[in-house]
Amino acid sequence: MAVLDTAVDGAVAPRPQRRLSNVFWAAAAWIAIVVLAAAFANFLPIQSPTDMDMLARRMPPDAQHWLGTDGLGRDILSRLIFGARTSLTVGLLSPLIGLLFGAALGMLAGYFRGKFEALAMGGMDVLLAFPPLVLVLAITAYLGQSVLNLSMTIGFLSIPPFARVARATTLSLAQREFVTAARALGATHARILLRELLPNVLLPLAAFFLLAVAVTIVVEGALSFLGLGVPPPTSSWGSMIGEGRESLDIAPWLAFIPAGVLFLTVLAFNLVGDALRAITDPRENAL
């Protein structure tokens, strides 16, 4: 019954899939724009993100300030672009830490099993026993707020989910013929892990990485919104929204412009990550 239904689904599938891929490319293009703007922020012909002009506060867009100015007379477009730099630094660095350590731990646990697996996964369970935001807030409160501390803290906390994905994938792959074949040929553990398993574990982890980027950008935004993320005057989308909140009644766009950019970026990473996950999901690949 179930098989029959999926077969019917498969026959109907092409049309929605093609439409999805347009959305996918739009999302990928948006990510490319944000990444390029953040990377070349210093070379773009934009105003300074920190220069204040008390005589030109909350100005509407004009030739000098394309998106207007904020409550302290700073250029909004420039703060958005430099804010992208903050969001992406934290948003890429943290999942990268999680990916490196999580993949190593998870693969070793899934490949060698035994006591190491019990210990490593037990440790991961303890980290997962905390509501994530509580732990991020507490650790950064003690460590002090900076882009680096924030990235390391969120990165540390993203190790368990990556380790779980890596372990689950390794567990199923380790039973496959090509691993047995490699072992029969006398391959060392290191060779099997790096040359046989790693390339296969990497793809599902890459999909998970993009979803983790989205989550991390949200966490950084939320912390900066509360004034507990990156310290001023470094611009961040979250702190721009937080500052704009004070003038929702007279200048709502101060909050809504960075809010829109944050939403689009998170959505784009979710869309691309989800599309990649659908490709790498073994359940759907079976068809």
Next chain:
Amino acid sequence: MLGYVGRRLLHLFPVLLAVTLLTFLIASLLPGDLAVAILGDQATPEKVAALRGQMGLDQPVAWRYLHWLGDVIHGELGRSFRTGETVLATIGARLPVSLELMIMAELAGLLIGVPLGILCAVRQGGSLDRLLTGSAFGMLSVPAFLWAILLIYLFAVELHLLPATGWVPFEEDALGNLKSFVLPALTLALGEWPVLMRVLRSDMIATLQEDYIAMAKAKGLRPARILLVHALKPSSLTLVTVSGINIGRLIGGAIIVETIFALPGIGRLLVGAIYTRDFIILQGVVLFVAVGFVLLNFAVDMLYAVLDPRIRHGRA
């Protein structure tokens, strides 16, 4: 069932112990001296030394942990250096606000998510299903603080219907109290329902293909009865687990939402403790929330075992 509870309990205690250890060790991440951090840079060396002695900071870490753990087991979490109140009394005063917020949010989330999930499952692949699953995906990309800004702008700034901030005790003004919870709870619920809807939808689609549903249809039962009586309970297993996992998200969301809407709950207490560098309160709240979170997850596991006998016999 008893064997299952026993096994889970055996797993629970090491986790709780490790949670206390981690909570305690986070404090040692502080660069420099905790006593200086509490008293400020201007404190005299004598005062710092006195506080160090009082807090036992001159003792070895392992000894301090055991001492602190002993206090914690006796329900002694220390006193705030700002207000002089005990941590437990402060948490006790704030807890009802957070619970009211989270229960209202989860109820609102279920109220939106469950009917829409059923609707999508029944009309699987239809335009309504595609619209709802699409918008649910989009809404998952909207963080709680964005919803909060949007709702404040709409209902407080533009329409003047509801207060943007402020809180009244329930005993003083029941209606005012509920009013002050509408926007915060709605903010959280808007992030909750897409998750609940998606999970229920996929489980419900699987359930609706079971033979006993075809049987119920053949018997001529009304569709509403088939959906709500025959299909909903077996489809709600993942929903329960996800609600459990969601508690972590909900607590995180509550921290942000309480701070934005100035609700005097646990989340605002935590953020306030960070603003004022009240490390004793901070440590107490982190421990309280983490232990509560572990126990709630334990309860969800038990509920799951009650709903699905396969789990407690270890066959799932």
